Amino acid sequence: xxxxxxxxxxxxxxxxxxxxxxxxxxxxxxxxxxxxxxxxxxxxxxxxxxxxxxxxxxxxxxxxxxxxxxxxxxxxxxxxxxxxxxxxxxxxxxxxxxxxxxxxxxxxxxxxxxxxxxxxxxxxxxxxxxxxxxxxxxxxxxxxxxxxxxxxxxxxxxxxxxxxxxxxxxxxxxx
Numbered sequence: 001x002x003x004x005x006x007x008x009x010x011x012x013x014x015x016x017x018x019x020x021x022x023x024x025x026x027x028x029x030x031x032x033x034x035x036x037x038x039x040x041x042x043x044x045x046x047x048x049x050x051x052x053x054x055x056x057x058x059x060x061x062x063x064x065x066x067x068x069x070x071x072x073x074x075x076x077x078x079x080x081x082x083x084x085x086x087x088x089x090x091x092x093x094x095x096x097x098x099x100x101x102x103x104x105x106x107x108x109x110x111x112x113x114x115x116x117x118x119x120x121x122x123x124x125x126x127x128x129x130x131x132x133x134x135x136x137x138x139x140x141x142x143x144x145x146x147x148x149x150x151x152x153x154x155x156x157x158x159x160x161x162x163x164x165x166x167x168x169x170x171x172x173x174x175x
Contacts, residue, residue, distance in 0.1 A: 002072040004037025004145055005044040007065045010161040014068040017150050025094050025117060026080075026101040026146045035147045037070050040126065043119045043142035045164035046172045050118035055174055063163035071154040072145055077113035078104045088117045090175045105148060116142040123171035 008014050021032035038044040048065060049055075080100045086093045104112060116124075122139030129135075147153075 002039075002074050002145070004039060004070045004072045005041045005158070006035070006037045006068045006070050006155075007044045007048045008068065010064060010066040014066070014070065014155045014157075015151050015153070023094070023098070025097045026112060026114075027148070028098045028102075031098075031102075031148075033148070033150060035151055037072060037145050037147070038116055038119070039143040039145070040124045041067060041158070042126070042168055042171060043116045043124055043144065045168045046116065046118040046123075046142070047144075049164060049169065049172045050174055053175065055169060055172075057166040057169060060163045060166055060169075064161040065159070065163070066157060066161060067159035068155045069158050070156075072147070073111065077111050077145060078107075078109035080104065080112055080114050087115060088173060101146075101148075110149060111145060111147045113143055113145050116144040118173055120171050120173050 006014055015035045016033035019030050019032045021034065023029045024034065024036065026036070027034035036047070038047060044067060054060065080087070080097065082096060082100055086096045101112065119142040121141055124142030125137040125139045127134045128137045
């Protein structure tokens with residue numbers, strides 16, 4: 001079992017289960033549900049901060065999001081084959097990503113795994129607890145897993161109506 005992290009408005013369930021979902025990087029209008037989970041909490045928060053255009057710590061005071069840990073399938077993920085400029089691009093790159101996802105779904109893919117667009121390269125390393133305090137761990141890239149279609153998965157709430165840590169702001173690939 002893999003664990004993914006997903007932020008959401010605390011008034012709603014942690015997953016979309018219908019096609020009534022706004023389009024995003026890996027799905028177009030009416031192509032949902034498509035549920036995006038980062039492999040770290042920092043990655044999930046980075047996705048939120050990027051899409052909301054939050055770049056200043058002062059703007060975090062008004063944020064009230066929930067963060068969920070979600071049980072995901074271990075395997076069976078297709079990997080999109082696109083240039084990094086497209087994978088990490090702004091909304092103008094979404095059409096190419098959506099086309100690649102359609103191609104993969106037509107070939108039978110039910111889920112994809114890709115490096116996260118919102119988190120800077122190497123920024124998913126996390127931290128370690130050392131005798132002298134918390135220290136940044138070795139760099140690693142963050143992943144996003146997208147599950148297409150209704151998802152019968154289990155989730156656990158980790159943060160209810162909270163805000164991301166201010167230190168995440170420096171890890172975001174902002175638009």
